[in-house]
Amino acid sequence: MEQLLTKAKKPIFHSLKLTKKERLTKTTFLLEFEIPEHLKENYRFNSGQFVSFKSQFSGSEVLKDYSITSAPFEKQLSLGIKIGEDGSFTDFLIKNVQVGYSIELSEPRGRFTLNSKPNEHRTILGFAAGIGITPILSHLKNIMHEEPRTRFFLFFGNSYSNEIPFKKELDALLHQFQNRLQIYYFFSKESVSQLFSGRLNAEKLHLIINQFLHLDDTDEESTIWDAVDEILICGPGEMIKSLANESHKRGIPKKNIHFELFESFNEDIYESEIEFPLIENIDVSFQLYGENYQTKLQNNKYKLLQQLLEQGFKVPYSCKSGICGICECKLEEGEIELLENEYLTEKEEQSGRILACQTVVLSKKIKVNFDEV
Ligand code: FES
Numbered sequence: 001m002e003q004l005l006t007k008a009k010k011p012i013f014h015s016l017k018l019t020k021k022e023r024l025t026k027t028t029f030l031l032e033f034e035i036p037e038h039l040k041e042n043y044r045f046n047s048g049q050f051v052s053f054k055s056q057f058s059g060s061e062v063l064k065d066y067s068i069t070s071a072p073f074e075k076q077l078s079l080g081i082k083i084g085e086d087g088s089f090t091d092f093l094i095k096n097v098q099v100g101y102s103i104e105l106s107e108p109r110g111r112f113t114l115n116s117k118p119n120e121h122r123t124i125l126g127f128a129a130g131i132g133i134t135p136i137l138s139h140l141k142n143i144m145h146e147e148p149r150t151r152f153f154l155f156f157g158n159s160y161s162n163e164i165p166f167k168k169e170l171d172a173l174l175h176q177f178q179n180r181l182q183i184y185y186f187f188s189k190e191s192v193s194q195l196f197s198g199r200l201n202a203e204k205l206h207l208i209i210n211q212f213l214h215l216d217d218t219d220e221e222s223t224i225w226d227a228v229d230e231i232l233i234c235g236p237g238e239m240i241k242s243l244a245n246e247s248h249k250r251g252i253p254k255k256n257i258h259f260e261l262f263e264s265f266n267e268d269i270y271e272s273e274i275e276f277p278l279i280e281n282i283d284v285s286f287q288l289y290g291e292n293y294q295t296k297l298q299n300n301k302y303k304l305l306q307q308l309l310e311q312g313f314k315v316p317y318s319c320k321s322g323i324c325g326i327c328e329c330k331l332e333e334g335e336i337e338l339l340e341n342e343y344l345t346e347k348e349e350q351s352g353r354i355l356a357c358q359t360v361v362l363s364k365k366i367k368v369n370f371d372e373v
Contacts, residue, residue, distance in 0.1 A: 011052050011063070011106035014039055016077075018101050021094075024080070028131050028165040029094055030069070032078045033105060045108035047071055047138040048232075048260065051079065054104040057089050064089055067134040067234075067260065068108060069166070071141035077105075080134030080165060111324035112260040114139060114230060121149040122229040127200055127243050129157040129235030130165070135260055136234050137166055144177050152177075153224070155208060157186040157200040157235070184212065200239055202246035209250070225250060231257045237265025244269050244321075254321060255342040261318070266309050268302075269321045272339055272360070276300060282361050284308075286329070288315060288370040297361065304336070304368075305356035315370065320357045327356040328373045334366030 016039075020032035035043045050067045070078040084090045097103060112135055114124075124143060128136040133156060143150050158164050164185065174183055188199045195207050209225055231247050233240050240259045247257050254270065282297040284304075297307050305327050308315045318324040322340035331352045339358045341349065353373060 011054075011109060012042070013052075013054050013104045013106050014042065015102045016105045018097060018099050018103060020078075021097070021099055024165040025163045027083050027163070029081045029083065030078055030166075031066075031081060032070075032076055033103075035077055042107050043077055045072060045077070046113040047142040048112035048114065048135045048258070049108040049110040050112075050135070050260075051077070051108055052106040053093065054106070055089075055093070057092055062089050065110075067110075067112075067138070069134045069137050071138050071145060073142070073145050080131050080137075082131040110260070111318055111326060112232075112234070112258055114143075114232070114258065116142070116146040117150075118146055118148070120147065120229075122147060122151075123224060123227045124150060124152045124230045124232065125228055125247075126152060126154045127157075127231070127233045127235065127239070128154070129200060129239055130159070132234035132236075132260075133166055134234070136232055137169065139232055140173065140181070144173065144181065149180075151180040152182075153212070154181070154183045155186065155200060155204075156183060157188060157239075159187065159189040161185065161187055161190055161192075182212070184208070200235070201242040205243060205246045228252060229256065233257070233259040236263055237261055237267065237269075240265075241267065241269050254340065255323060258323070259319060261320075264309070265320075266306055268306060268357075269319070270340070272303075274337075274339065276337065276360050276362065279361065279364060281364070283365045284361075284367075286368045286370060287372070288313070290371060300361045303339070303357060304359040304361060304366075308356070315356060317357055322355050322358040325355065327370075328353060329356055329368040329370040330354070330372040332367040332369055332372075334361065335363040336361055336366065 016033040018031060019034045022030045024030055045068055050065045052063050052065045054063055066079040066081055069080045070076050081090055083094050126136045140152055143152055170183055174181055186196050186200055191197050231252055233243050240261060244257050244259055248254055278299055280299045284297055285294045295311055305315055305317055316326050318326045323342045325343035331354050336354060337360045338354055341355060344353050
């Protein structure tokens with residue numbers, strides 16, 4: 001079965017030596033790995049990407065994804081890890097893996113990335129919760145380094161003020177880039193003020209807009225919000241859903257709102273506004289990682305990816321909003337409507353390629369192939 005996996009979706013692993021293990025807060029760690037010279041090209045990464053750990057755990061093979069926190073120019077591979085409950089894989093990893101040990105780590109993957117635009121003067125907003133700061137920190141460092149005129153506003157939520165991962169590094173960045181970088185901290189379990197207490201969500205975004213992004217000092221007529229070019233969000237699904245929808249309502253195109261879920265989330269990020277004729281008892285057959293599957297969808301009220309995930313199929317996804325292309329597959333039989341597509345070209349669409357996260361099924365039977373892309 002291994003050989004049948006598609007190159008694009010199958011992670012490629014190498015054994016890498018752990019060179020640094022540092023506690024950041026009570027529940028978070030930084031891990032750093034040495035990349036041998038002959039693997040340098042394989043581990044070239046973009047900010048926002050992740051790697052997967054492969055290990056035997058409780059009698060079976062476990063794969064876990066962790067975002068990279070270093071920036072490409074730093075020439076090292078560092079990860080931010082949050083420890084789970086006692087007995088979880090991350091608990092096992094942190095307790096048992098010491099500096100000098102080798103670990104099976106995949107080559108970098110993922111599409112939570114941005115193209116650098118060194119000649120532009122951009123405004124980028126970053127929203128992170130807890131260890132969700134990991135890929136955002138990589139972006140922040142990369143943008144400050146690659147784009148000398150771009151400014152970055154970071155809104156960072158944590159439970160308590162003494163539990164902020166990467167605080168020292170953020171303080172140093174703030175000091176170094178004080179003219180272009182602003183960082184605001186929010187605490188969900190600590191009472192600070194109406195603005196800075198509570199979770200990052202749409203309501204908080206209103207306050208942020210009114211108080212920080214109200215007037216743009218580079219243009220008295222407009223607000224900083226009008227100048228926003230890109231938004232990066234990393235945290236739990238509910239937070240992403242709330243902030244992404246609010247940002248979109250404020251006029252930011254979906255293609256400029258980038259997000260990375262750090263836990264599974266079965267809901268759609270953006271709700272569909274179109275109503276389709278109801279079709280029930282839909283037969284679905286699909287190929288994924290070389291295996292053929294048959295299942296039934298109760299109806300077409302929810303999109304294909306969402307329904308397959310709810311049934312427990314490990315279909316790959318990231319953005320769930322038609323942007324990253326990770327859920328791309330080929331439609332081999334049946335009719336569908338593709339709601340949002342910021343990824344496929346017209347030619348690719350015409351050749352039958354679709355995005356499962358944006359697919360509404362419009363026939364009683366459908367056949368798709370996730371390996372054939
Ligand atoms: S999950 Fe990103 S396009 Fe479908």
